Amino acid sequence: xxxxxxxxxxxxxxxxxxxxxxxxxxxxxxxxxxxxxxxxxxxxxxxxxxxxxxxxxxxxxxxxxxxxxxxxxxxxxxxxxxxxxxxxxxxxxxxxxxxxxxxxxxxxxxxxxxxxxxxxxxxxxxxxxxxxxxxxxxxxxxxxxxxxxxxxxxxxxxxxxxxxxxxxxxxxxxxxxxxxxxxxxxxxxxxxxx
Amino acid sequence: xxxxxxxxxxxxxxxxxxxxxxxxxxxxxxxxxxxxxxxxxxxxxxxxxxxxxxxxxxxxxxxxxxxxxxxxxxxxxxxxxxxxxxxxxxxxxxxxxxxxxxxxxxxxxxxxxxxxxxxxxxxxxxxxxxxxxxxxxxxxxxxxxxxxxxxxxxxxxxxxxxxxxxxxxxxxxxxxxxxxxxxxxxxxxxxxxxxxxxxxxxxxxxxxxxxxxxxxxxxxxxxxxxxxxxxxxxxxxxxxxxxxxxxxxxxxxxxxxxxxxxxxxxxxxxxxxxxxxxxxxxxxxxxxxxxxxxxxxxxxxxxxxxxxxxxxxxxxxxxxxxxxxxxxxxxxxxxxxxxxxxxxxxxxxxxxxxxxxxxxxxxxxxxxxxxxxxxxxxxxxxxxx
Numbered sequence: 001x002x003x004x005x006x007x008x009x010x011x012x013x014x015x016x017x018x019x020x021x022x023x024x025x026x027x028x029x030x031x032x033x034x035x036x037x038x039x040x041x042x043x044x045x046x047x048x049x050x051x052x053x054x055x056x057x058x059x060x061x062x063x064x065x066x067x068x069x070x071x072x073x074x075x076x077x078x079x080x081x082x083x084x085x086x087x088x089x090x091x092x093x094x095x096x097x098x099x100x101x102x103x104x105x106x107x108x109x110x111x112x113x114x115x116x117x118x119x120x121x122x123x124x125x126x127x128x129x130x131x132x133x134x135x136x137x138x139x140x141x142x143x144x145x146x147x148x149x150x151x152x153x154x155x156x157x158x159x160x161x162x163x164x165x166x167x168x169x170x171x172x173x174x175x176x177x178x179x180x181x182x183x184x185x186x187x188x189x190x191x192x193x194x
Numbered sequence: 195x196x197x198x199x200x201x202x203x204x205x206x207x208x209x210x211x212x213x214x215x216x217x218x219x220x221x222x223x224x225x226x227x228x229x230x231x232x233x234x235x236x237x238x239x240x241x242x243x244x245x246x247x248x249x250x251x252x253x254x255x256x257x258x259x260x261x262x263x264x265x266x267x268x269x270x271x272x273x274x275x276x277x278x279x280x281x282x283x284x285x286x287x288x289x290x291x292x293x294x295x296x297x298x299x300x301x302x303x304x305x306x307x308x309x310x311x312x313x314x315x316x317x318x319x320x321x322x323x324x325x326x327x328x329x330x331x332x333x334x335x336x337x338x339x340x341x342x343x344x345x346x347x348x349x350x351x352x353x354x355x356x357x358x359x360x361x362x363x364x365x366x367x368x369x370x371x372x373x374x375x376x377x378x379x380x381x382x383x384x385x386x387x388x389x390x391x392x393x394x395x396x397x398x399x400x401x402x403x404x405x406x407x408x409x410x411x412x413x414x415x416x417x418x419x420x421x422x423x424x425x426x427x428x429x430x431x432x433x434x435x436x437x438x439x440x441x442x443x444x445x446x447x448x449x450x451x452x453x454x455x456x457x458x459x460x461x462x463x464x465x466x467x468x469x470x471x472x473x474x475x476x477x478x479x480x481x482x483x484x485x486x487x488x489x490x491x492x493x494x495x496x497x498x499x500x501x502x503x504x505x506x507x508x509x510x511x512x513x514x515x516x517x518x519x520x521x522x523x524x525x526x527x528x529x530x531x532x533x534x535x536x537x538x539x540x541x542x543x544x545x546x547x548x549x550x551x552x553x554x555x556x557x558x559x560x561x562x563x564x565x566x567x568x569x570x571x572x573x574x575x576x577x578x579x
Contacts (some may be wrong), residue, residue: 043362044233045230045233046228046230046232046446083226086255093268094267094268174268174269174270175246175270176247177247
């Protein structure tokens with residue numbers, strides 16, 4: 001083993017230990033680069049993705065509840081994009097009603113609880129539950145989550161279904177084409193220590 | 195030029211000249227996250243009359259000048275009006291639940307072949323298409339003229355007429371005359387996977403189609419009693435046929451298609467079979483790339499055992515201006531007596547206004563077996579009123 005390789009391995013080991021050590025100590029993690037993608041199946045078959053990169057938030061390991069993460073993740077629904085201007089207008093204004101302001105212009109995920117993962121070193125695959133505030137309605141959501149380590153950051157991927165009628169969102173219908181009741185939300189982000 | 199070479203050149207020329215090309219679905223709209231024909235067309239196998247949603251999309255999202263046009267308000271189930279509607283809305287609400295479209299395609303064709311060229315002005319399409327849809331039921335029919343071909347007279351033809359039922363959950367059935375679902379339905383009916391595989395402009399069957407949507411999958415199975423034109427013209431050419439098509443939407447911009455077809459023997463043709471796969475993806479909202487490869491499993495009268503591959507890459511250079519490149523190949527794998535054909539197609543499609551499509555296509559066809567080439571320029575104004 002060369003000197004350079006030994007030194008690289010030492011660096012990786014030190015970085016890894018520092019990450020795990022920080023989590024165990026109840027560190028706070030800020031969402032950096034991220035994307036939310038909502039797969040919307042159409043009533044006539046096929047689907048489209050509505051996406052946004054406007055994801056912000058901070059998660060903190062909770063000292064009170066070992067499996068829980070305090071803080072929240074928020075998505076600016078004014079920026080959600082379906083690739084078609086008219087569809088964007090309808091989605092934002094008619095169905096999500098973002099102009100109503102607080103409770104409507106953002107989707108907020110909070111009270112996150114990890115399952116099947118060690119919150120002190122939550123690397124690997126598991127599941128989560130959380131409370132999703134959308135369209136002025138708060139409901140529990142659940143789904144799979146995968147957390148990988150990327151340098152000093154977490155790479156998080158999670159998904160969960162959302163049933164639109166549960167959130168009092170009108171059935172999206174337009175000229176004979178509509179979105180089915182249940183859409184699938186996928187969230188990916190990199191969390192860095194704040 | 196030998197007689198054989200002349201016949202091959204003639205075959206290439208006629209392949210391009212063809213006759214009427216039905217309005218077809220555009221696989222390039224995969225770039226806009228439309229993987230299924232039924233988002234914009236009444237027909238489950240694509241092409242033909244646009245639904246009100248398809249007309250709106252043609253106006254608002256595809257035409258160069260329609261980006262800021264008026265649109266029905268969100269939640270509206272009414273028909274589009276004005277520029278998006280039949281005859282630009284001249285009839286108002288007089289048609290009630292009947293949806294109509296008038297399709298015409300005046301064209302100019304120039305074919306260059308060894309020793310000469312041929313110029314032709316032609317009206318490739320003149321069809322009135324109608325549909326009524328209520329409570330999941332759809333009645334659909336076309337009526338128009340089939341242009342003169344090979345010295346024949348112009349005649350009346352109804353390319354499609356069928357009745358279908360579609361459940362919200364995804365199950366559907368239709369019966370009548372229609373083009374069976376197979377592979378990718380390219381807009382160009384002379385594409386090798388259409389022209390050489392009996393999915394050309396007038397290859398509709400009389401039959402029954404059953405379809406089902408299961409999550410991201412779509413399955414379509416067609417049982418045909420024979421080609422519709424053979425019912426009218428030649429009993430000895432009727433043959434039972436079975437076609438299956440399965441589509442899996444991997445993402446809203448990625449689709450995988452598997453297809454198979456069987457056609458029983460006729461008085462002239464032995465039984466034949468096809469199996470194929472297609473893959474389409476759109477890496478950006480302005481670019482789509484489709485490839486289809488088919489294998490003909492049985493000896494057939496027109497071309498023998500063969501493999502056909504078609505790629506179509508479409509790029510939206512400017513709003514409403516699509517550039518296409520399509521290499522195509524038909525080969526028999528070197529079996530003596532059968533030709534290997536290669537094609538390069540370059541095309542520019544401009545959609546300046548709703549339902550106006552100006553297209554210029556350049557085809558370079560090469561018969562590799564006989565080392566004969568032809569080139570064709572096709573300019574067409576496609577009006578869909």
